[in-house]
Amino acid sequence: MVISASGAAPLDVLTDGERIAALAAPGTEVAASWAASADRVISAAGKYVLPGGIDAHTHMEMPFGGTFAADTFETGTRAAAWGGTTTIIDFAVQAKGASLLSTLDNWHRKADGQCAIDYGFHMIVSDVNDATLKEMDACIGAGVNSFKMFMAYPGVFYATDGEILRAMQQAAQTGALVMMHAENGIAIDQLVAQAVAAGKTDPVQHGLTRPPELEAEATSRAIALARVTGSPLYIVHLSAAQALDAVTAARDTGQNVFAETCPQYLYLSIEDLARPGFDGAKFVASPPLRPREHQGSLWRGLRTNDLSVVSTDHCPFCFAEQKELGRGDFSKIPNGIPGVEHRMDLLHQGVTGGELSLARWVEVASTTPARMFGLYPGKGTIQPGADADIVVYDPAARQVLSVATHHMNVDYSAYEGMEITGRVQTVLSRGRVIIDAGQYHGVTGHGRFLQRELCQYLS
Ligand code: URP
Ligand code: ZN
Ligand code: ZN
Numbered sequence: 001m002v003i004s005a006s007g008a009a010p011l012d013v014l015t016d017g018e019r020i021a022a023l024a025a026p027g028t029e030v031a032a033s034w035a036a037s038a039d040r041v042i043s044a045a046g047k048y049v050l051p052g053g054i055d056a057h058t059h060m061e062m063p064f065g066g067t068f069a070a071d072t073f074e075t076g077t078r079a080a081a082w083g084g085t086t087t088i089i090d091f092a093v094q095a096k097g098a099s100l101l102s103t104l105d106n107w108h109r110k111a112d113g114q115c116a117i118d119y120g121f122h123m124i125v126s127d128v129n130d131a132t133l134k135e136m137d138a139c140i141g142a143g144v145n146s147f148k149m150f151m152a153y154p155g156v157f158y159a160t161d162g163e164i165l166r167a168m169q170q171a172a173q174t175g176a177l178v179m180m181h182a183e184n185g186i187a188i189d190q191l192v193a194q195a196v197a198a199g200k201t202d203p204v205q206h207g208l209t210r211p212p213e214l215e216a217e218a219t220s221r222a223i224a225l226a227r228v229t230g231s232p233l234y235i236v237h238l239s240a241a242q243a244l245d246a247v248t249a250a251r252d253t254g255q256n257v258f259a260e261t262c263p264q265y266l267y268l269s270i271e272d273l274a275r276p277g278f279d280g281a282k283f284v285a286s287p288p289l290r291p292r293e294h295q296g297s298l299w300r301g302l303r304t305n306d307l308s309v310v311s312t313d314h315c316p317f318c319f320a321e322q323k324e325l326g327r328g329d330f331s332k333i334p335n336g337i338p339g340v341e342h343r344m345d346l347l348h349q350g351v352t353g354g355e356l357s358l359a360r361w362v363e364v365a366s367t368t369p370a371r372m373f374g375l376y377p378g379k380g381t382i383q384p385g386a387d388a389d390i391v392v393y394d395p396a397a398r399q400v401l402s403v404a405t406h407h408m409n410v411d412y413s414a415y416e417g418m419e420i421t422g423r424v425q426t427v428l429s430r431g432r433v434i435i436d437a438g439q440y441h442g443v444t445g446h447g448r449f450l451q452r453e454l455c456q457y458l459s
Contacts, residue, residue, distance in 0.1 A: 019386065021384060051380050078440065089146075212240035219238070223247070234258045239294065241298075247301075258372065266346070345399070390426075392427075402416055
């Protein structure tokens with residue numbers, strides 16, 4: 001059963017080299033002749049056949065909080081493949097004083113020859129000046145046309161409203177997409193300092209000092225700046241119902257505002273941050289995990305398309321030695337949760353639980369990210385001419401998520417013990433079988449850099 005963003009149909013899929021060559025109804029003469037002459041036939045009877053997942057928000061090897069995210073491009077893309085993701089879009093990180101193009105070169109050096117699956121880059125802009133603004137256009141020529149800015153993390157990635165306005169003006173001229181980490185970092189830093197001074201140092205304070213209102217306020221401000229400048233806007237890792245309300249209101253006026261959420265906000269909550277001892281550190285990410293009440297709004301937003309994409313924000317830090325940097329001071333815990341391997345499975349729980357249709361699962365996990373980030377129709381669809389990035393998914397298999405069985409290079413699972421219905425059976429990346437029946441057949445360096453076109457949703 002081939003699942004697309006518009007529905008499901010029983011089809012045989014013929015691949016030739018790296019591409020999908022044709023589709024045919026099973027049992028027809030043409031399908032029988034393919035089966036007779038094919039080098040290999042993969043049975044997908046009783047299974048779903050999906051376009052490979054596209055995770056548009058990952059941080060392999062990201063420098064953060066004095067350390068680096070624990071997955072390299074090699075280990076992280078391999079783990080992604082295990083979970084049915086065949087494309088990632090990672091972030092090159094501009095350091096203060098560095099140029100965008102030299103930053104991009106650095107990230108190419110990290111990823112080149114390392115990836116198991118195809119990959120692209122967004123650019124994190126942390127130093128807005130005349131040269132940076134000019135270089136944004138050069139980045140577009142280099143296939144990087146989405147620029148993440150931060151209203152959080154003063155002194156690190158933070159950009160002022162004036163800097164954001166200037167970058168948005170630049171983006172408005174070219175059709176580049178500004179991606180926003182929308183939290184009011186100036187106010188949050190005051191709350192954090194007050195908590196630490198009062199001796200409130202446990203991981204749960206991370207959540208309590210970053211209230212949903214300060215995500216909603218920043219989201220509204222980013223939307224206002226985008227409206228003034230005519231820039232499209234993509235809100236990353238949206239976690240709070242109030243922030244979603246702001247996105248919904250903007251979209252209802254026809255503004256080019258888009259948003260993603262992440263599995264951790266759909267399944268985990270501030271109760272995880274409040275786990276006893278220092279265990280809550282495993283769940284420290286920004287924006288923080290919210291009270292459970294927010295989850296219903298996020299699922300609804302996915303159904304109404306006010307949330308268009310689900311990405312992981314995969315940013316793994318080991319508990320030992322990395323998360324532990326924040327023992328005694330939650331503000332020193334490196335921010336990030338691992339998850340690149342589990343996105344397709346976790347969203348499938350939304351299907352089995354009645355939150356999402358099968359078509360919507362594929363749409364938010366593959367087809368829309370492909371369109372949003374200029375990869376469609378090479379990626380995100382099963383149709384002749386598309387890359388043969390294909391997942392055979394067993395909807396009835398059962399698995400338990402655990403650090404003992406996952407492939408991410410991190411010493412804990414945020415979903416430890418969670419029972420899942422459904423599992424990846426086979427994964428093809430550009431026609432090559434890289435996962436099959438519990439075995440990895442991929443090759444380091446098979447993954448290619450993807451030069452992306454502009455966002456395909458801009459009106
Ligand atoms: O906590 C997070 N989200 N870490 C990764 C960096 C970011 O802000 O996306
Ligand atoms: Zn962020
Ligand atoms: Zn991120």
